[in-house]
Structure formats: structure tokens, C-alpha cells
Amino acid sequence: MAKLIGGLGSSHVPSIGAAMDKGLTQTDDWKPFFDGIGPGRDWVAANKPDVAVVVFNDHGNSFFLDKVPTFAIGCAEHYDPIDEGWGPRAIPSFEGHAELGWHMIDRMVENRFDPMIVQEIEVDHGLQVPMELFFGKPDKAWPVKVVPVFVNVIQYPIPLPSRCYELGQVLRRAIESFPGDERVVVIGTGGLSHQLQGARAGFTNPEADREFLRDIAANPGRLAALSREDYVRLFGSEGAELMMWLVMRGAMDPEVVVKHSHYYVPASMTGAGMLVLENRAA
Amino acid sequence: MAKLIGGLGSSHVPSIGAAMDKGLTQTDDWKPFFDGIGPGRDWVAANKPDVAVVVFNDHGNSFFLDKVPTFAIGCAEHYDPIDEGWGPRAIPSFEGHAELGWHMIDRMVENRFDPMIVQEIEVDHGLQVPMELFFGKPDKAWPVKVVPVFVNVIQYPIPLPSRCYELGQVLRRAIESFPGDERVVVIGTGGLSHQLQGARAGFTNPEADREFLRDIAANPGRLAALSREDYVRLFGSEGAELMMWLVMRGAMDPEVVVKHSHYYVPASMTGAGMLVLENRAA
Amino acid sequence: MEDRIPDTPLFDRSRQRRGYRLNKMAMGLVDPANRDAFRSDEDAYLDRFGLSDEEKQAVKTRNWQEMVRLGGNVFYILKISAISPARMTEIGAHQAGMDHDTFLRERLGKKPAGGQ
Amino acid sequence: MEDRIPDTPLFDRSRQRRGYRLNKMAMGLVDPANRDAFRSDEDAYLDRFGLSDEEKQAVKTRNWQEMVRLGGNVFYILKISAISPARMTEIGAHQAGMDHDTFLRERLGKKPAGGQ
Ligand SMILES: [Fe+3]
Ligand SMILES: [Fe+3]
Numbered sequence: 077m078a079k080l081i082g083g084l085g086s087s088h089v090p091s092i093g094a095a096m097d098k099g100l101t102q103t104d105d106w107k108p109f110f111d112g113i114g115p116g117r118d119w120v121a122a123n124k125p126d127v128a129v130v131v132f133n134d135h136g137n138s139f140f141l142d143k144v145p146t147f148a149i150g151c152a153e154h155y156d157p158i159d160e161g162w163g164p165r166a167i168p169s170f171e172g173h174a175e176l177g178w179h180m181i182d183r184m185v186e187n188r189f190d191p192m193i194v195q196e197i198e199v200d201h202g203l204q205v206p207m208e209l210f211f212g213k214p215d216k217a218w219p220v221k222v223v224p225v226f227v228n229v230i231q232y233p234i235p236l237p238s239r240c241y242e243l244g245q246v247l248r249r250a251i252e253s254f255p256g257d258e259r260v261v262v263i264g265t266g267g268l269s270h271q272l273q274g275a276r277a278g279f280t281n282p283e284a285d286r287e288f289l290r291d292i293a294a295n296p297g298r299l300a301a302l303s304r305e306d307y308v309r310l311f312g313s314e315g316a317e318l319m320m321w322l323v324m325r326g327a328m329d330p331e332v333v334v335k336h337s338h339y340y341v342p343a344s345m346t347g348a349g350m351l352v353l354e355n356r357a358a
Numbered sequence: 359m360a361k362l363i364g365g366l367g368s369s370h371v372p373s374i375g376a377a378m379d380k381g382l383t384q385t386d387d388w389k390p391f392f393d394g395i396g397p398g399r400d401w402v403a404a405n406k407p408d409v410a411v412v413v414f415n416d417h418g419n420s421f422f423l424d425k426v427p428t429f430a431i432g433c434a435e436h437y438d439p440i441d442e443g444w445g446p447r448a449i450p451s452f453e454g455h456a457e458l459g460w461h462m463i464d465r466m467v468e469n470r471f472d473p474m475i476v477q478e479i480e481v482d483h484g485l486q487v488p489m490e491l492f493f494g495k496p497d498k499a500w501p502v503k504v505v506p507v508f509v510n511v512i513q514y515p516i517p518l519p520s521r522c523y524e525l526g527q528v529l530r531r532a533i534e535s536f537p538g539d540e541r542v543v544v545i546g547t548g549g550l551s552h553q554l555q556g557a558r559a560g561f562t563n564p565e566a567d568r569e570f571l572r573d574i575a576a577n578p579g580r581l582a583a584l585s586r587e588d589y590v591r592l593f594g595s596e597g598a599e600l601m602m603w604l605v606m607r608g609a610m611d612p613e614v615v616v617k618h619s620h621y622y623v624p625a626s627m628t629g630a631g632m633l634v635l636e637n638r639a640a
Numbered sequence: 641m642e643d644r645i646p647d648t649p650l651f652d653r654s655r656q657r658r659g660y661r662l663n664k665m666a667m668g669l670v671d672p673a674n675r676d677a678f679r680s681d682e683d684a685y686l687d688r689f690g691l692s693d694e695e696k697q698a699v700k701t702r703n704w705q706e707m708v709r710l711g712g713n714v715f716y717i718l719k720i721s722a723i724s725p726a727r728m729t730e731i732g733a734h735q736a737g738m739d740h741d742t743f744l745r746e747r748l749g750k751k752p753a754g755g756q
Numbered sequence: 757m758e759d760r761i762p763d764t765p766l767f768d769r770s771r772q773r774r775g776y777r778l779n780k781m782a783m784g785l786v787d788p789a790n791r792d793a794f795r796s797d798e799d800a801y802l803d804r805f806g807l808s809d810e811e812k813q814a815v816k817t818r819n820w821q822e823m824v825r826l827g828g829n830v831f832y833i834l835k836i837s838a839i840s841p842a843r844m845t846e847i848g849a850h851q852a853g854m855d856h857d858t859f860l861r862e863r864l865g866k867k868p869a870g871g872q
Contacts, residue, residue, distance in 0.1 A: 091844065105866075135831040136779070136829065136832045136835075137786060140779075140783045141776060141779060141780070142477050142478035142479070143425075143427075143475070143477075143478070143479065144475045145425075145427055145472075146467065146472035146474065146475075147472050151653075158786070159787075159788070160786065160835070160838075161785050161834070161835035161837075161838035161839075162838045163788070174657075178653050182515050185428065185515040185517060185518070186515075188470070188521055188524075190427075190428035190429050190472040190473065191472065192425055192426065192427040192428065192474055193425070193426045193427075193428075193513060194424070194425050195424050195657075195660065196424035228475075230767060230831060231475060231767055231772060232766060232772075233463060233464050233467040233468075233475075235467060236467065236468065236470070239467075239472075271764065272844065272847070273829070274763050274824065274851060275851060275852055275853065276762070276763035276852075277847075277848040277849075277851040277852045277863070278845075278848045278849070278852055278859055278863030280863075280864070308761055308764060308766065309761050309764075312764070313765065313766065313767075341865075342864045342865070342866075344844055344845065345844060345845060345863075345864060387750075417715040418663070418667060418713065418715035418716045419670060422663075422664065422667045423656060423660060423663060423664070423667075433769075440670070441672070442670065442719070443669050443670055443675070443718070443721075443722035443723075444722045456773075460769050477776065512713070513651055513656060514651060514653065514656075553648065554714045554731070554732060555708050555714045555735060556647050556648050557647035557735060557736055557737065558646070558647035559732035559733075559735040559736045559747070560732045560733070560743055560747030560748055561747070562747075562748070587644060587645065590645055590648060590650065591648075594648070595645075595648050595649065595651075624748045624750075626728055626729065627728060627729060627732055627748060
């Protein structure tokens with residue numbers, strides 16, 4: 077059976093990708109952020125995952141408002157980077173683990189989740205940036221296959237935080253019942269605090285962000301019990317993205333070990349974080 | 359608050375629509391079917407619903423296999439008939455009850471369902487034919503607004519029968535908590551037994567169909583407890599459509615009164631049925 | 641779930657992955673411009689969707705049984721019958737391996753001249 | 757949920773229904789051909805999506821605050837900045853009603869010359 081070897085967390089701010097593209101990682105603005113990502117890269121290099129289940133939200137690129145799925149799971153053979161308006165970024169296509177995606181979808185449906193089944197789609201910075209942060213930007217091919225898990229955190233009603241946590245629990249059982257010897261990581265992406273719209277634009281909440289990074293490991297029940305409005309109030313209008321870290325956390329054991337935690341604010345207008353968790357028993 | 363005044367069931371075989379279009383309702387093939395729909399039409403004429411929540415499946419018209427939602431709920435202002443390959447049928451556009459659609463979506467998400475939220479879509483015969491059977495084909499406008507509920511019964515994994523039944527229970531609470539005085543019917547569509555593909559093509563099961571029509575009223579728990587494979591084995595490869603009647607039934611009280619029940623086989627290659635249920639307390 | 645129910649192709653993972661291009665080609669026929677393209681140069685239209693020779697042959701001979709064997713789902717491939725008229729019962733008879741009258745009589749209980 | 761959280765536009769039912777056409781227009785800009793159309797005749801491009809005069813005025817003046825007030829969501833309208841360059845922090849500052857330097861300093865804790 078496949079094995080879940082770790083839960084990773086990462087912001088997916090597009091300007092992080094742009095900073096890497098433009099070689100700005102050592103500027104005053106970006107150095108403090110990029111200085112802290114090394115241990116995350118080292119962990120994946122040492123632990124050699126075969127598959128990354130990437131939990132992220134589309135930002136009005138793959139989906140328009142005409143049809144918005146609450147949860148959508150990819151079971152395609154590959155996922156190309158999408159044109160968000162500036163042309164597709166020059167990164168390799170992501171190879172999909174179609175069989176694991178189908179297996180996850182089967183287990184979700186049997187466990188009273190209602191996914192959209194996706195066999196053809198392109199992916200935006202929400203998936204791209206975390207992949208670059210953990211694996212670096214490859215010349216030809218990514219070192220892992222991916223299964224994208226799209227979560228609607230933009231158009232209301234967005235799912236409940238507790239539902240996201242439960243989704244993670246189902247995905248864990250799906251991964252560990254998958255016939256194969258794949259080493260799998262689940263990556264929760266988005267956040268941390270940021271607000272890009274309204275008069276409160278530019279709001280960040282470093283204190284709440286640091287508490288989040290602590291409690292997502294040590295006390296996820298508290299974060300799963302918050303309301304959707306709590307997320308927006310605490311973390312800004314776009315801070316509801318943090319609910320996607322609960323999917324990752326739900327896939328892990330109740331007890332985890334924090335192998336790496338990093339926080340810097342602001343990355344562009346966002347509190348930026350990275351987290352590496354292992355199950356204690358592992 | 360809005361009021362659920364009845365639960366209706368109907369086949370949605372496209373050739374029923376074609377028979378009406380071509381004036382073939384009195385031929386030897388069709389007369390026995392159309393002779394039995396009068397009481398259903400009379401019931402809606404007497405009970406004057408304002409809204410029809412129509413539970414149906416798309417047949418590869420509005421959705422392709424690239425992205426298949428398990429459940430999708432419409433909250434659009436209108437729904438045009440789609441071009442299924444022969445050009446759109448000459449029937450009026452369906453006016454949507456957008457606010458009720460949004461309300462249903464909100465309540466679904468709060469109750470751990472994961473709908474796709476649909477603001478723009480066209481609808482195929484799965485919605486059209488039951489509307490014509492119960493309301494007749496109007497010249498200008500349909501006498502009710504609609505909320506389409508799309509259920510994936512084509513691409514596996516299709517949802518569990520019990521999940522469909524539970525969806526009905528949530529929709530019931532949504533309807534009865536909707537601020538307004540609308541009179542609402544829920545229409546479950548599809549089936550009954552038919553198989554359009556494979557060497558068993560042409561399979562129907564009149565005995566199972568008659569038992570279904572009896573038990574969907576009197577013993578829905580039995581039908582909700584069947585497996586997806588049971589539906590296919592009993593009702594044919596396309597007979598899994600009958601699961602959508604469970605959504606309608608879940609919206610009704612445990613005890614119902616059968617106001618009308620009609621069955622005829624074959625309509626084209628399908629066991630065709632119509633059902634009108636009222637809550638006993640109503 | 642494949643083949644668990646005799647003579648009944650469930651449209652499951654393996655079947656629909658196999659038929660994806662074939663079904664996508666057929667789905668394209670909901671667009672009137674594509675129907676025109678299919679009518680005026682069927683080979684060129686089929687090539688746009690990358691169909692194999694085997695798949696193209698099945699489409700061009702209107703071999704419904706074979707299209708389903710290759711992963712075609714009736715709801716998609718049926719759209720071909722909007723261009724080359726074929727009744728649903730004829731498509732059913734073909735898959736059942738029967739002539740139309742026999743199919744109507746044995747499967748649907750119709751008298752020899754009936755059915756539609 | 758609207759207005760329950762001060763100065764924070766939740767993209768809820770009412771807001772997104774109001775902004776549907778505006779956001780659809782902006783979403784169109786993921787297509788290079790539409791970007792060219794926008795560049796060469798902005799009025800004609802906006803008219804294709806049935807925008808009101810108020811909405812067109814907001815777009816043409818790159819009035820981000822007003823676009824959001826009219827139901828625009830930043831993830832869609834941001835695509836306009838691929839054509840008329842504007843940094844995210846400038847779009848933020850405009851909505852906060854501040855000049856860019858003040859926004860960087862007061863909201864993001866940057867030194868006057870910083871930001872990106
Ligand atoms: Fe994001
Ligand atoms: Fe059907």
C-alpha cells in the first residue's frame with residue numbers, strides 16, 4: 077500500500093513565483109522569506125516522495141463563476157500551467173498520478189463526499205508556487221507526480237473548515253489503501269493572512285499567523301472548529317485559504333512532529349509560511 | 359416560509375418529448391403511455407406550484423467527461439434548452455428561482471454536501487421532458503420557476519443511493535426554511551428500467567419497475583439501502599437514473615399518500631413511469 | 641466494477657479512459673459548426689480528435705457495438721445519429737447482435753411492424 | 757455575510773451576482789486574443805460583455821476601488837493589470853484609499869522606498 081510520509085504547508089503567493097523567475101530571491105524584500113525555505117527543500121530531498129497531493133484553490137483561472145465546484149479532484153495524466161493573463165509560466169507540465177486520483181475519488185464518494193471528477197484541466201499559481209518552493213523549478217520534469225485537489229475558497233458558500241479537516245481524514249485512508257508502494261506527501265497551500273480587496277486591503281495578522289502555524293500541528297481541532305467568518309476576520313478576506321491546510325492536517329496522525337516551520341511577513345501583501353510535519357509514529 | 363406541496367416522479371426519455379413534438383401521442387406505441395399522464399397534469403393544475411426543483415442527470419450535453427460534478431445546483435435566472443446534436447428544441451427558456459437555488463446551496467454546504475454552484479448552464483431532455491409531462495408545452499413561458507439539481511449517474515463513481523436520499527432530506531429543510539410563500543414541488547426524474555448499451559441492450563424489468571413505484575412511496579428505505587450495482591443489475595445500465603427519485607423521496611415525509619401512479623413499458627426502450635406523492639399530514 | 645454485471649458495460653474508470661477521445665469527438669457534435677465539418681470531411685474531423693484507425697473505422701462504419709467496445713458511451717456517440725439517422729432501437733439491436741425486428745419482438749415485446 | 761466584517765467585501769451571493777458581467781469580462785483576458793481585443797479597442801471589448809456605463813467607466817479609469825464596489829473580485833479584475841501594469845500593492849493602496857508609499861509603510865511595515 078502507498079505510504080503517507082509527511083504533511084507540508086506552504087503559501088502560494090504568485091509574487092513568490094515571480095521573485096524566483098526574476099532572480100529577486102536575495103533582495104531586501106525577499107531574502108528573509110527565501111532564507112527560510114531551505115529545510116523544507118532538504119526534507120523532500122531526503123525523504124524522496126513519489127507523489128504530491130496538492131490541496132489548493134484556483135484563482136479565477138481554471139474555473140469561472142459560471143460553475144464552481146466545492147471540491148474537485150484531478151485524475152488526469154498531466155496538468156499544464158495555465159495562462160493567468162500574462163501567458164503561461166515557463167515551467168514544465170505536471171505529470172498526474174491518475175490512478176491515485178481515481179482511487180481518492182472512489183473513496184470520497186463512498187464516504188459521502190461529492191467531488192467534481194476532473195480529467196482535463198490546467199493549473200494556476202496555487203499549485204505551481206508550492207511545487208517550486210519544495211522541489212525547485214526543474215528544467216525538464218518535476219521529480220514527483222501530482223494529484224491536484226481544488227477547494228473553493230473564493231465564492232461563497234465556501235466549505236466549512238471542519239469539512240476540510242474531514243476531507244483530509246478520508247484522503248488519508250484513500251492513500252493508505254492505494255495498491256502501490258508510492259511515498260506520498262500532502263501539501264496544504266495558501267495564506268497565511270492577507271486581504272487583497274476592500275478598505276482593509278493590506279491587512280495581515282502576524283500574531284494569528286504564528287498561532288496558526290503552532291496550532292495546525294499541535295491543536296488542529298481548534299482550527300477546524302473555527303467558522304468561515306473567523307478565518308476572514310482573523311486572516312483577511314483571502315485568509316480563508318488557510319482552511320486548505322486543514323485538509324493536509326486531517327490526513328496526518330493526531331500527533332505530529334514539526335520538522336520545519338518558517339514565517340515571514342509581508343511577502344507582497346501576505347504573511348508567508350512553510351511547514352513540514354511528520355507523523356510521530358513514522 | 360416556502361412550502362413543499364408534493365413529490366413528483368417521471369421518466370425523461372427523449373423520445374417522449376419527440377412523440378409530443380411530432381404529434382404521435384395517440385399512436386399504438388405511445389397512446390398507452392400518454393393516456394396515463396392526465397392525473398399528473400391535473401394534480402399540478404389543481405395544486406398550483408410556483409417552483410419545481412427538478413432532479414435530473416445531464417446526458418453528455420451540458421457536461422463532458424473532462425469535469426463531472428457529483429451534484430450541481432442551479433442558481434441562474436434562466437436555463438435555455440441545449441443543443442443535443444439536433445439543434446435546441448423549440449420550447450421556452452426555463453425561468454430559474456435563483457434565490458431558492460442559492461439558499462439550497464447554502465444549506466447543503468452547511469450540511470456537509472459539496473455541490474457545484476452553477477450560475478450559467480443550459481439543460482437537456484432530462485429536465486425538459488418531465489416539465490412537459492407535468493405542465494404541458496407552453497407557447498411562451500412555463501408556469502413555474504425551476505431549480506435544476508444535476509446528479510451524476512453516468513460516469514463512475516456515481517453517488518451512493520443513500521447519499522441521494524440524504525440529499526433530499528437536506529433539500530426539504532432548505533425549502534422549508536426559505537423566506538417566501540412559494541409552493542414547491544420536487545421532481546425526481548429518469549428511468550425506469552432501461553439499458554441502451556452492451557449486449558443486454560433493450561433490457562427492461564417491468565416487475566422491478568412496479569416494485570420500485572410501490573416502494574418509493576411505501577418503503578423508500580429499502581431502495582436507499584440498495585447498492586449502485588443493484589440498480590444496474592435490476593434496472594439496466596441506465597437504470598441507475600432511478601436513484602434520482604430517492605432525492606425527491608428524501609424531501610418528503612416518511613409517510614406519504616400516492617395520488618397517482620402510472621407505468622407503461624416500453625417507451626422506446628424504457629419502462630416509463632409517473633408518480634405523484636403528497637405528505638400524509640398535508 | 642467492469643464486467644461484474646453480464647453484458648452490461650459500466651462506464652467506469654477503465655472504460656471511459658479508453659473511450660475519452662472517441663467520446664470527445666462525438667461530444668463535439670453538439671456544435672453545429674462541427675456537425676458541418678463532420679458532414680463535409682469526416683476523416684478530417686475525426687483526425688482532429690486523434691482517433692486511432694480502429695476508432696475511426698468503427699465510427700465510419702457506424703459500428704455501434706464496436707464503438708461501445710472501444711469505450712464509447714451511448715450518450716456521446718448517439719450524437720452521430722443526428723447526422724446519420726439511426727433510431728435508438730436500431731442502435732440497441734446492433735449491440736444486442738440482432739436484426740431490428742427480432743430485437744423489437746424479443747427484447748421489447750413489440751409486434752413485427754411496431755417500434756420506433 | 758455581507759458587511760459583517762468591517763471593510764471586508766465577502767464575495768457572497770449578492771456581490772458576485774452584481775459583479776458577474778464585470779468579472780466575466782476580466783476573466784476573458786486569460787485568452788490572448790481577448791487581450792489583443794482589449795488593447796486595440798477597449799470600448800468594443802467591454803461592450804461585448806454588456807457592461808453598464810458605470811462599470812465601463814470604472815474599468816477605463818482603472819478604478820480598482822470602484823470595480824470592487826461594483827462586485828468585481830480582485831482575482832478576475834487583476835487580469836486587467838496584465839495589460840495596464842499595476843502592482844498588487846498599488847491596487848491594494850487604491851482600495852485602502854492611500855498613496856502607495858503610505859500604504860506600504862502603514863499597512864505592510866515597509867520602509868518608504870521598499871515594496872514590490
Ligand atoms: Fe491564493
Ligand atoms: Fe436519462
